[in-house]
Amino acid sequence: MNMITNHPPTAELQALDAAHHMHPFTDADALAKNGVRIITRAKGVTLTDSDGAQILDAMAGLWCVNIGYGWDSMADVAARQMKELPFYNTFFQTSTVPAIALAQKIAELAPGDLNHVFYASGGSDANDTNVRLVRHYWAAKGKPTKKVIISRQNAYHGSTMAGASLGGMTAMHAQGGLPIADIVHIGQPNWYDEGGELSPEEFGLLRARELEAKIEELGEDAIAAFIAEPIQGAGGVIIPPSTYWPEIQRICDAHEILLIADEVICGFGRTGQMFGSQTYDIRPDIMTIAKGLSSGYAPIGASIVCDEVANTVAHAGDFNHGYTYSGHPVSCAVALENLRILEDEKMVENVASVTGPYLKEKWEQLADHPLVGEAKIQGFMASVAMTPDKAARAPFAAPKGSVGLIARGHCFGNNLIMRHVGDRMIISPPLILNRSDVDTLMDRAVKALDLTLAEIKANGLYA
Numbered sequence: 052m053n054m055i056t057n058h059p060p061t062a063e064l065q066a067l068d069a070a071h072h073m074h075p076f077t078d079a080d081a082l083a084k085n086g087v088r089i090i091t092r093a094k095g096v097t098l099t100d101s102d103g104a105q106i107l108d109a110m111a112g113l114w115c116v117n118i119g120y121g122w123d124s125m126a127d128v129a130a131r132q133m134k135e136l137p138f139y140n141t142f143f144q145t146s147t148v149p150a151i152a153l154a155q156k157i158a159e160l161a162p163g164d165l166n167h168v169f170y171a172s173g174g175s176d177a178n179d180t181n182v183r184l185v186r187h188y189w190a191a192k193g194k195p196t197k198k199v200i201i202s203r204q205n206a207y208h209g210s211t212m213a214g215a216s217l218g219g220m221t222a223m224h225a226q227g228g229l230p231i232a233d234i235v236h237i238g239q240p241n242w243y244d245e246g247g248e249l250s251p252e253e254f255g256l257l258r259a260r261e262l263e264a265k266i267e268e269l270g271e272d273a274i275a276a277f278i279a280e281p282i283q284g285a286g287g288v289i290i291p292p293s294t295y296w297p298e299i300q301r302i303c304d305a306h307e308i309l310l311i312a313d314e315v316i317c318g319f320g321r322t323g324q325m326f327g328s329q330t331y332d333i334r335p336d337i338m339t340i341a342k343g344l345s346s347g348y349a350p351i352g353a354s355i356v357c358d359e360v361a362n363t364v365a366h367a368g369d370f371n372h373g374y375t376y377s378g379h380p381v382s383c384a385v386a387l388e389n390l391r392i393l394e395d396e397k398m399v400e401n402v403a404s405v406t407g408p409y410l411k412e413k414w415e416q417l418a419d420h421p422l423v424g425e426a427k428i429q430g431f432m433a434s435v436a437m438t439p440d441k442a443a444r445a446p447f448a449a450p451k452g453s454v455g456l457i458a459r460g461h462c463f464g465n466n467l468i469m470r471h472v473g474d475r476m477i478i479s480p481p482l483i484l485n486r487s488d489v490d491t492l493m494d495r496a497v498k499a500l501d502l503t504l505a506e507i508k509a510n511g512l513y514a
């Protein structure tokens with residue numbers, strides 16, 4: 052087998068990791084006790100760990116490796132750019148060829164008049180840019196009172212102070228004194244958990260109209276923007292009812308507020324079109340992008356900004372904001388090559404009309420599994436909600452996430468990476484997943500669900 056064998060033994064690596072490496076979103080004591088899993092290489096859709104296990108990565112890393120692992124040309128482009136110009140800044144009336152070329156390419160791909168790119172290093176800091184940009188925009192329009200940004204409960208917009216504040220994760224707000232000022236949250240279009248007796252369509256309208264109610268409550272002259280993911284990703288792949296986005300768009304059109312689509316996950320093919328906004332007919336004024344922009348091969352994010360906002364800000368003097376790595380030439384070159392591959396290999400079209408429909412057919416059959424209350428999918432992002440009582444869509448008696456954690460363990464045990472969010476299991480596989488990969492994924496997913504069901508029957512959680 053073609054493996055790197057010159058690394059220390061797994062146990063030694065685990066001990067060193069526990070001693071020196073602080074992990075994001077992790078209970079460090081629990082991790083140290085269980086031992087971290089060490090990924091050593093990857094090719095296509097398959098990871099290899101330090102013990103040689105071959106794991107199907109149905110999460111595309113962290114929603115990002117859209118083109119899959121192991122493209123030599125990505126490495127070649129990075130190496131060439133590093134040799135030619137590893138870094139130069141974009142602050143002081145300077146630019147670089149990759150930063151220019153990528154901005155042009157992004158403007159070409161983005162819908163409508165989203166023609167202007169402000170670079171960041173990832174999605175969180177791109178959303179920080181958005182907070183400052185929209186407030187600066189309204190101030191430049193002579194409306195400095197328009198500062199409030201409306202977001203949604205259980206949204207994910209990153210982990211910086213502004214990103215986590217925009218997000219609607221209560222566990223994140225509880226640490227570090229969040230949200231920051233002038234960010235408010237309305238309900239999410241999560242029919243399964245919160246829709247009660249309403250139909251999904253009724254519930255979608257109800258939740259969309261919370262935006263209108265919030266605008267009326269605070270006054271239009273206080274509000275800068277509404278931000279939302281086309282499909283909530285980290286919130287559990289919450290696919291909104293069909294009525295939700297048309298109503299949100301109507302409300303945004305009827306009021307003087309900006310619409311920010313956080314496309315960090317949905318962008319670059321995940322929903323079956325280049326952007327989630329195209330899948331849902333959303334016309335955003337600003338888009339946040341990251342993840343699939345480089346397929347995770349190099350860190351990069353950006354805000355794509357419409358003509359009106361960019362031009363207004365352009366005429367308003369210095370925008371006192373930027374990152375050292377805004378427009379990093381290596382990341383930009385890598386992102387450009389990523390987009391070339393995405394287009395040349397017709398990956399988005401493939402998700403839309405070949406592998407996407409095949410995965411959908413299989414995934415929706417999971418709804419018949421005794422443990423599954425709902426199985427939803429759009430393009431290449433999908434979720435199942437686990438329940439002890441399908442009809443009532445009831446939660447388990449154990450604390451939320453206990454069964455999800457058990458299921459994730461069985462996925463790991465069967466060489467499948469699926470993530471759990473609470474007691475939902477979610478996937479977001481590389482867009483290159485082929486039919487036979489889909490079959491493997493589904494076999495392992497069903498096996499993991501079966502094992503989970505057996506375990507919770509044995510311990511009394513499935514009455």
Ligand SMILES: *Cc1c(COP(=O)(O)O)cnc(C)c1O
Pocket residue numbers: 114172173174175176178207208209210280284285313314315316341342352
């Ligand atoms: C991952 C994510 C972010 C944050 O991006 P980072 O690159 O981790 O900073 C923001 N928004 C959404 C929708 C995301 O999924």
